[in-house]
Amino acid sequence: MFLSIIIPLYNRPQEIDELLQSLTKQRYTDFEVIIVEDGSTKASQAIVEGYNDRLAVRYFVKPNEGQGFARNYGFARAKGDYFIVLDSDVLVPEDYLLHVLQGLERDRWDAFGGPDAAHASFTATQKAISYSMTSPFTTGGIRGNKKHVGQFHPRSFNMGLSKAVYAQTQGFKLARRSEDIEFSIRMINNGFKVGLIPEAFVYHKRRATFMQFFKQTNFFGKGRIDIYKLFPAELKPVHALPAVFVIGLAGLFLLNIVLCLTDGAYPWLAWLTAVGNGFILLYTILLLLHACLTTKNMGVGLLSVLAAYTQLIAYGTGFIGSYVKNVLLKK
Template sequence: MFFSIIIPLYNRPQEIKELLETLTLQTYKDFEVLVIEDGSIKDAAAVIKAFEGKLNLRYFVKANEGQGFTRNYAFERAKGDYFIIFDSDCLIPAHYLQIVNDSLATNWLDAYGGPDDAHPSFTPTQKAISYSMTSPFTTGGIRGNKKGIGQFHPRSFNMGISRQVWEKAGGFIITRLGEDIEYSIRIHSLGFKIGLIPDAKVYHKRRTNFLQFYKQLHFFGRARINVYKFFPQQLKAVHFFPAIFTLFIIFTIISNIISWPIAHVCNIVLAIFTLLIFFHSWWKNKSLKIAFLSVIAAFIQLTAYGLGFMQDFWKRVILKKS
């Protein structure tokens, strides 16, 4: 099978260099790479030139439209039987394409998603963020595993679709704010077979500091409401958990200030939750520092998502503003 790897890029030349280096190491060689510069001020032209002769690589420059429509631009130019989408901040294990090819040969999927993990070279903060986004104690725990809640929705940091899916479903119809979730749901609705390939893992850098992580998760919370506007039935109880957690934090702070008796119970609940994250991360990462940072990352993830979710739920669902 011939794969077209599609990578939208915006002002991240160093990231694309590291990603392309991992693609030169793929054991499966039947693929092309399309890098689409989405109106970047700091472009990657020099980086791309350095990979001439090392990869079957095509580089395009276009006006800024956002990642969804940039992927559509690539779909229209891709030559592959199957399109694979990566974020520019991913590193791809050497056997990734071989795993995908073998999996599709034995269990065909019209579209698939794969999990993400932290690379050993990541900073402690990046490893803590990765832990939080994949932890069973946060909503990240329902992503990228076989026991996810409801339909499996591939995410665009590690996602593949067949050419037939693109020909029938078209591309992304929104460019930001949950565009990959909307696309996955639409693919489901057309009767295509979608699933997880558990071993098709990528190393996902995400954000390098907690402020960037907060902004990203706040955006994700808003994105869930954007998806709701297209598919109201896809808003599940689990999506309210970060908002409930955020309100619980606020209530705990207030109850401690006012000295309500319930404050003691709230403090115990938060302490148990904190210890669960700390010891689980310590066990998984074998690092006290990462375990401590994982607690911070988990609280940021849930509260940032919760605040973004509540903001747009109030504005777009309750007040019905555009």
């Protein structure tokens, strides 16, 4: 089977160099790589062309329209039986494509997704963010888990689809923000068999700072409301949990202020505040213990708690803000 790997690129010359280097080590070699430079100001042409002697790689440049349409540009020029979509900030293990082929042969997927993991070379912050995005203690646990909630929706950092799927769907309809979820739902609605290949994981080199991570996950929270407006039945209770968490934190903060101002004059208020504080403390302790055991590093475990709170607050505020603006106020 011939595979086409499609990679949209925007101002990431170092990342694409690392990704292409990992692709040269694939044990399965019957594939091509299509790089679509989506209006970057930091061109990567020289870096990509430096791999011409090691990879069947083609490089294209187009005006900036967003990663969804950049992938479509690559689909239209791909020669493979299956198209594999990767983000430019991932690294692939040497047996990644073999696992993809084995999963396709075993489960006969028309389209698939795979999980992500943290590489040993990642910084402590990157490992903490990776933990948060894949942890059962945050909504990240539904992204690439065998026991995911409801129908699995492949994400574009690690996604594959057959040529037949592209021919019928014509690829991404959204340029940015939840474009992969919309595409996944549409593939399923078109009757294609879509699922997870758990062994086909990639190392996802996520945003390097907590501020960047906050902006990214806030964007995801807004995107979930975009999906709700297109497919109302796809909004599940689990998607609203970060919003509930944010509202609970805000309420608990106010309870503690009122308790201090009233000097404990109302026993029921003291009891309610103590229960809330106890819940947050227990959640934080369990989160820390799980993060330390998972990452096998106390420092990364501590940063993982910060990453988890960052993710939940960012996603929750994005979800609430977009719901109020686009659903309640109908702007």
